[in-house]
């Protein structure tokens with residue numbers, strides 16, 4: 001049976017766990033060749049999927065903050081599967097939930113290094129090949145917290161807001177090359193990152209979500225399939241909330 005991502009060669013960053021793992025696994029199930037990259041080792045679910053499907057799913061180390069590691073990842077992906085025509089810039093770190101006067105410069109820098117510079121380097125690395133091929137789909141992962149204002153959490157929120165504009169800037173610049181760049185803004189999703197919040201904050205976040213609950217990572221992955229596939233051939237420079245309605249409040 002034809003997969004929705006047949007012919008796609010995708011680099012997915014932050015693929016070890018959470019949203020990236022769910023996306024890498026669904027991509028492989030939909031026929032893509034997936035280079036699942038992360039700074040840490042694959043989690044159990046991704047490791048099992050790689051074992052079951054070694055021809056379509058490979059894992060590799062990539063620190064998205066390093067231009068050299070990006071160059072090596074591009075080379076390795078191209079050698080393994082061919083030149084990537086899809087990039088999912090999903091790697092991210094959270095913050096310490098602090099307001100401006102309490103947040104450290106180090107935490108601000110760390111958030112921008114991964115959540116903004118990492119995304120920038122990913123696009124910088126794959127764009128020349130996509131421009132030459134005049135084909136490509138890039139999906140950047142920001143956050144509903146880079147869109148709606150909430151109190152505190154300044155490092156994450158400002159970095160994710162920058163990621164939204166980085167995505168839009170690149171989208172309008174590279175659309176003439178038939179490269180579609182879109183941005184996904186998740187709400188509260190149950191992943192290792194979000195499990196760092198207190199029980200009280202978890203309750204508050206779910207109450208603050210019109211659907212009244214958090215999402216499973218598997219509920220995010222189908223949106224990435226759509227945006228990476230030819231089904232979204234006229235979708236570019238758009239922001240997609242996947243947040244249970246949170247951003248409407």
Ligand SMILES: NC(=O)c1ccc[n+]([C@@H]2O[C@H](COP(=O)([O-])OP(=O)(O)OC[C@H]3O[C@@H](n4cnc5c(N)ncnc54)[C@H](O)[C@@H]3O)[C@@H](O)[C@H]2O)c1
Nearest residue numbers: 014017018019039063064091092143186188189191193194
């Ligand atoms: N979970 C949520 O509620 C939520 C909400 C909005 C946005 N997001 C975003 O979704 C994305 C995925 O996060 P998640 O919730 O699945 O959490 P997660 O912690 O499961 O996944 C993030 C992954 O990024 C990787 N990573 C961190 N720094 C890296 C680096 N320098 N190089 C390469 N990989 C690195 C981590 O190792 C991890 O595997 C992130 O960009 C996050 O900001 C998550």
